[in-house]
Amino acid sequence: MITKETYRALGLRDEEYQRILDILKREPTTTELAMFSVEWSEHCGYPRSRNLLKLLPKTGKYEALIGEDSGGIIVDDLAIIFKMESHNHPSQIEPKQGAATGVGGIIRDIFTAGARPVASLNSLRFGPLSEPYNRYLLKGVVDGIQFYGNCLGVPTVGGEIYFDESYSGNCLVNCMSIGITHKDKLARAKAFGVGNTIMYVGSSTGKDGIGGCSVLASQEFKKGEEKRPAVQIGDPFTEKCLIEATLEALETDYVVGIKDMGAAGLTCSTSEMAEAGDSGIEIELNKVPRREEGMEPWEVMMSESQERMLVCIKKGHEKEISAIFEKWDLHGVIIGEVIKEKVVRIKNNDEVIAEATPDSLASAPVYDMPFEKPSYLDEINQLDLDTISEPEDYSKVLLKLLSSLSIASKEWVYEQYDHMVQTNTIVLPGSDAAVLRLKGRDKALAATSDCNSRYCYLNPKAGARIAVAEAARNIVCSGAEPAAVTDCLNFANPEKPDRYWYFKNCIEGIVDACKTFNIAVVSGNVSFYNESTEGPIYPTPTIGMIGVISSLKDVTTQYFKDNNDLIILLGETKNELGGSEYLKVIHDKVKGDAPGLDLKSESLLHATILAAIQKGFVKSAHDCSEGGLAVALSECCISGDNMIGASITLDGEIRKDSLLFGESQSRVIISSDADSAAKIEKIALKHNVPFAIIGKTGGDNLKISINNEKVIDSKIPELRNIWKNSLRNSLTAE
Amino acid sequence: MNFGIIVFPGSNCDHDCFYVIKDVLKQPVRYIWHKETGLDNIDCIIIPGGFSYGDYLRCGAIAKFSPIMASVIDFANRGGIVIGICNGFQILLEVGLLPGAMHRNTGLHFICKYINILTENRDTVFTDICAKDQVLKIPIAHNEGNYYIDERSLRELEDNKRIVFRYCDADGDVSQRSNPNGAVSNIAGIINKRGNVLGMMPHPERSSEGELGSSDGLLIFKSILKACKGLK
Helix, strand or coil: CCCHHHHHHCCCCHHHHHHHHHHHCCCCCHHHHHHHHHHCCHHHHCCCCHHHHCCCCCCCCCCEEECCCCEEEEECCEEEEEEEEECHHHHHHCHHHHHHHHHHHHHHHHHCCCCEEEEEEEEEEECCCCCHHHHHHHHHHHHHHHHHHHHHCCCEEEEEEEECHHHCCCCEEEEEEEEEEEHHHCCCCCCCCCCCEEEEEECCECCCCCCHHHHHCCCCCCCCCCCHHHCCCCCHHHHHHHHHHHHHHHHCCCEEEEEECCCCHHHHHHHHHHHHHCCEEEEEHHHCCECCCCCCHHHHHHCCCCCEEEEEECCCCHHHHHHHHHHCCCEEEEEEEEECCCCEEEEECCEEEEEECHHHHHCCCCCCCCCCCCCCHHHHHCCCHHHCCCCCCHHHHHHHHHHCCCCCCCHHHHCCCCCCCCCCEEECECECCEEEECCCCCCEEEEEEECCHHHHHHCHHHHHHHHHHHHHHHHHHCCCEEEEEEEEEECCCCCCHHHHHHHHHHHHHHHHHHHHHCCEEEEEEEECCCEECCEECCCEEEEEEEEEECCHHHCCCCCCCCCCCEEEEECCCCCCCCCCHHHHHHHCCCCCCCCCCCHHHHHHHHHHHHHHHHCCCCCEEEECCCCHHHHHHHHHHHCCCCCCCEEEEECCCCCHHHHHHCCCCCCEEEEECHHHHHHHHHHHHHCCCCEEEEEEECCCEEEEEECCEEEEEEEHHHHHHHHHHHHHHHHHCC | CCEEEEECCCECCHHHHHHHHHHHCCCCEEEEECCCCCCCCCCEEEECCECHHHHCCCCCCCHHHCHHHHHHHHHHHCCCEEEEECHHHHHHHHHCCCCCEEECCCCCCCEEEEEEEEECCCCCCCCCCCCCCCEEEEEEEECCCEEECCHHHHHHHHHCCCEEEEEECCCCCCCHHHCCCCCHHHEEEEECCCCCEEEECCCHHHCCEHHHCECCCHHHHHHHHHHHHHHC
16 A cells, blocks of 8 residues: 655655556555656656756757767767766765766766767765865765776776855765767667567666665755665676676677666666656566665665666677676676567566556657746846955956965866766866867867856856857867867756746756857756755856867967967956956955856957967966956966066956956967967957957066056966965865 | 787776787787787787776786786796886886885875876887976876885996986976885886886877877887887
8 A cells, every 4th residue: 555655755745646646547556656756756757857957058069969869979870979967966965976976977878879988077065065975075076986987997087076055054076078980880779570578687676775766866965864775885896897798899890789778777777768768667576686685675676786787789799798898897688678568577486576668658648837036136146346346456366366275276176087088088177168079080079168157147048148158159269160069957846936937047048049159058057956955056057068179280278378378358348347246255255247248259269269279379368267367367377388578568448357367258269489479469359359469478487567567567477376275275184 | 029918907008008909009910818828929018007906906016916916927037028117017016026115195185197207217118209307297197106115226227227217397406305105215116127117107108199199108118119119
């Protein structure tokens, strides 16, 4: 007898339970109830977001591949598969394992598509490190990522880390993975062909991670809750073997389809493979390899034990496939077959314990969620610049911004990640985007992840547009053409209308920007309920972007290369400080509107930079983001192996702090020799992009004067020291 | 000459070594699965980096028991050239082909970055074409690279010029400041008495092409090639 308490504990609402009764025309078994609850959970079924996700563009200038579990683009004869996924709640509870299994899960989505994982990125958000628990979280998450990724031999090449009070109580861990295969070798997550075999491969099944997706990922944190048992445990060594065995199995012609047992394990993989293949599947649970005694059938179906896959194999070739997995000391066990009736039938010792049609399991309800602009926002959007006093010592402000942990170097983190294995990383972490060569070709990929969530909080549509624009700008600054996007949409409780308003507007912003840049959103993930007793997180639609560099000679980095080069600023600096790191760090204010962004102008900026790079005129290119022009110039001076100073002269009518630290969009700093600068000017003029020579590289200091008044004069080693060591110092001084 | 690359479950630099030998050095190379025992027609064995068996236990402690290792020991004892890189070095320590052991890095973190090593002994089959005291720019990527050896054995290594590489700065200065992991005497790589087995923590296969930031590592593979051609 199923009680209200039972289905509610599984996260189902009354009307959803009624719908299950209508579908089955009887009371569900415990196993069926569990299966429906996970399939219809926010994590698997997207009932509260599907309506809006439909709006994301599925086509762009690169041919898009949209698969069951991941997506990608075609570049020449290659399929570049990539996706970003969140593992926020598990990481908040148990940071090392939460982050480790986040890395493992997203990488499985890549190699089940038949692609060898070639790189990972991570976008992380924490509360201030002055709180010990946040330090514990950051250290644990970084440890989990290095523990898992390093062992796998997949380089962690990039990402971002931001700190803000809104993430205290609910950190964000977004993991992105990129894989490559020949375009004809892609695998699908489908089961079909009556009589074909269903094989379980990989690790054994235990009680870990039960309810991870339905309970943990689909509810907000409340006070005093103990959810640790719902976090899975990662075993990177097994995953490494699973990568090799899976790719070896896919080299044969015997694999019909394959799917990771991720969220909701066997439940998701059986029903979704049947649904995608328009077929039926019958499995016998007593054949499932276990690592624990006395597991109930529903627990076997719900377990989120890691490093497991479900494979559909052509009948008669089971031995060849199981031999491959056994070579790698992994299970390769037949647990069922594809059947004629379009049902998912689960047997336990020959007794049917669950039976439902794949489409009913896969057809989670869709809700039109109410939304409403938060009442507090109008007041927050008001910013009277006259009330902001201009600082007396701009050099001090610059040092303070360079020590702000969202801006400071993340070297302490990325040095713990193996970012060079596979020997493709030709631009190491620390520049605008990571660059991976494609061995044997005069071509490379650029990858980045970006999102300024403070902008999204102040103005979600503009903030999401900026997230896409900034990602594209980073890609372009590395010499690449923006090619496609994966998004990881982190939001608070969607059942609260003010939170949902943010979600809706952010989606619309992503749609605008991607359409303007003509790039597809090929994959992604939604993570709701990111709020704790301390309140909601800032809306954080993380954008992962891939770009294509058409020739290795175009690979460009952000730091100055030579003395006596001209420094060029492309784009216009406006009198705006809203949402800036300067306003937050120096004036302790989160106010105003997000910076203005004209998507057309942004596109023209991209075209200008790419043309200048491809013609060989550009020695370095760096976009202006958090901390504005002064911080970006500092980074050009200090982030390379060689430190090079610069002398800058700026003119303008606007406030000095806006000029130095404002975060006006669509601006890029370029360095070049004098001849090339003249040619870059012509290109900029043609595209109607503001062009100004603002200074020269050289010397031991960064000197900036405004209207002939010297405002900043800082020693390069001092800038570098504080920028390089602030994160390390805030973690080690306890 | 024929190279063989040992593959344990968990090896993850095997492909990188394969690529350098085949596509950069342009020499024949094959993978050797750890359950094999034959090393026919192999002139040089590479034990690559990675996490053999996950290295959940002491690094290399399980790889030691793989069937192939008895053949590798036999191969080395007959004078065959063996190079162990990173996890490969750790495995060579475990099987006793090289002396000493590895602690965790003093910073207790995995470290991945470019560092410099000083070629202290260029009179080996692995460094023959390096210049005297040449500084090589080369990456490290490990958690347990803090080499330990007792003082008497250290003296023996030093007296017999068995310390091939030491961590140094860009100018070749060997000091605590240039020691990334706490290794005794800044040791980054050593050879056995006979001089045919090298273990090193830095990754020459990651620095064998200019576009990766350094091609200094290729000097090691080219030295091996030269030595082998000379032997034949």
